[in-house]
Amino acid sequence: MSSDRKDRLVTVARFEYPYQAQLARTRLGEAGIPSTVENEDMTGLHMFFNMSLSGVKLKVPESYYDEAEHILAELPEEGLDE
Secondary structure: OHHHHOOOOEEEEEEOOOHHHHHHHHHHHHHOOOEEEEEEHHHHHOOOOOOHHHHHHHHEEEHHHHHHHHHHHOOHHHHHOO
């Protein structure tokens, strides 16, 4: 597999609200995992933008996906839902 393909951004999690994605992004950053948030500005358009299908996406380089998924699985859900 080429390194270009391995470094493409992939969605590791979806959130309903931007602050949830930012909290998760902060945790990944603490672990040294680069990440980015997409669709953050679209939440204000929720009546036109189906958030349940796409939501606010947290993306990481593909080479970090497994590690990021493991870290996010350890986060308490209630911390992201408040």
